Amino acid sequence: MTGDWGGRRALVTGASSGVGLEIARALAAEGAHVVLPVRNRDRGDAAVRSIRESVPDASLEVRALDLADLASVSALGEALRAEGAPLDLYVMNAGIILLGDRERHVTVDGHELHLQTNFLGHAALTRELMPLLKAGRARVAVQLSLAAARGRLDDLESERRYSAWRAYAGSKRAFGLWGVELARRSASEGWGLNVNLCHPGVAPDTGIAAGVRQQPKGAESGGRARLARRIGNTPAQAAQPALMALASDAAPGRFYVPGGRFGMSGAPRERALFTALQDESEARRMWEFAEGAVVRTG
Template sequence: MANLTGKTVIITGANSGIGFEAARHLAAKGAHVILAVRNMEKGEAALASIKEEINPASVELMKLDLADLQSVRSFASAVKEKHSSLQVLINNAGVMIPPYGKTKDGFELQFGSNHLGHFALTGLLLSLLKSTPGSRVVTLSSIAHRGASIDFDNLDGSKGYKAMKFYGQSKLANLLFAKELDNRLKQHGINTISVACHPGISNTNLFNLGKAKTPAFIKGLMALLSQPAEKGALPTIHAATEGSLKGGEYIGPDGRGNRKGKPAIETPAQGVYNEETMKKLWSVSEQLTGVKYEF
């Protein structure tokens, strides 16, 4: 990884798991890392941990709740007031298979937090990204996009809700957003690129069953099938820093089933980049969030 001194990086959900490991690595290479977190107490602990390990570390903590569009707007405004450039935006934060719930704005919790919150955040920070040479947006998807679809007639879950199905939908939305964003950036001659990635199966705190504790046998199974968060963060770090990427790539582990391994360019599920679906998702996302992208 090249020296990142003088580069500003935002990582959503950087207080634990993949986001925290990516923050550690990027801070160690000299980047100024903004930990964008919902839980400030956990954020303070993550900040202290990075500063204790890396000296000196340029790390900053800022409040961001992706399930609240007003919080997203406030965060974006605060970033633009404090910073004149943004090298990398890493859309990492996510919720996985919770019981049915809604965001503050009335969206289904997974689609609202994982996709719409990041869609709005990226749009609101686009002017900063555009003005920063060589900038990029990294959006985390998942192998759960395989077999998923976007149900435009039931995005809020009011006509029925299955946690895993809606998680897959939100991660497919992340992947389609990343690709469509890169298409539009290229169409407008903007040098910012958009890259998608996924961590394979990583043993992070996302793996909990609703509000219940994860059973011991599930933990044992996860240990066999998954890789630790530190390795799960490698595709994110690769997507954020690899100089040969042109935009539009999908980075994931190169092992069997793309569950674990070293980061490599991966081919998503066949036919996933449906042009009509991508454009419709973009239009619906602008309507729901009220954020219009100014290319």
């Protein structure tokens, strides 16, 4: 599912590999100028080379961004605002899951690493980019995961109990609720953004899915590992829900997912929000939580 993106300016986080790379490739193929903010410059340059193998005239630029460092987020926002070019398309796709690592990691800003990378860093980046997003009346895709349906919100910083899967799922649910509130606020306050949510299902050729598959039998993700060995889309197919989320002209706040069994694979379709994302008071709470964290440490 694509749109007419000729001449549009897009920003895709997590575009150096996997699903994000394929989202960026698809947008470039449709004529968008794509900004790839990456933590590792070498991987960003490799992504540019990969895209240009299939889209020789792709319009691309690599920028520095580490979502786990709010100073880096602020630096990118300041640089883009100074340039003044509106953003028309914005995909918050980047994410991590440290399966197999039993240690709780904390960022330079004092937050649990999954929480900041998957959620708070994106909230901070959106805050930084808001003038450009409003100027472009941007179409926004909030990339979640199947884990958002089961994530818990009672210990988001994983201070009482830690596992990589628990931290990941909680961060994705919190991010989804924040995305729902972003859509609501844009509609009610006239920001002009078209915000939709999505998830890619299972993409066995990506780094996250590979980590799931490597979990030993009986580990916290054993069942998911067995499913990931047999079910899933290619990264290019897994990119389609996000592209549909961008292209949709329906009311904001819709949810696009793979249409196959359990939402793990298949062609993209719209579905109802996970029950875990439907509580409006929780959505407001996650917005306020993010605002407090970003303002306090940013």
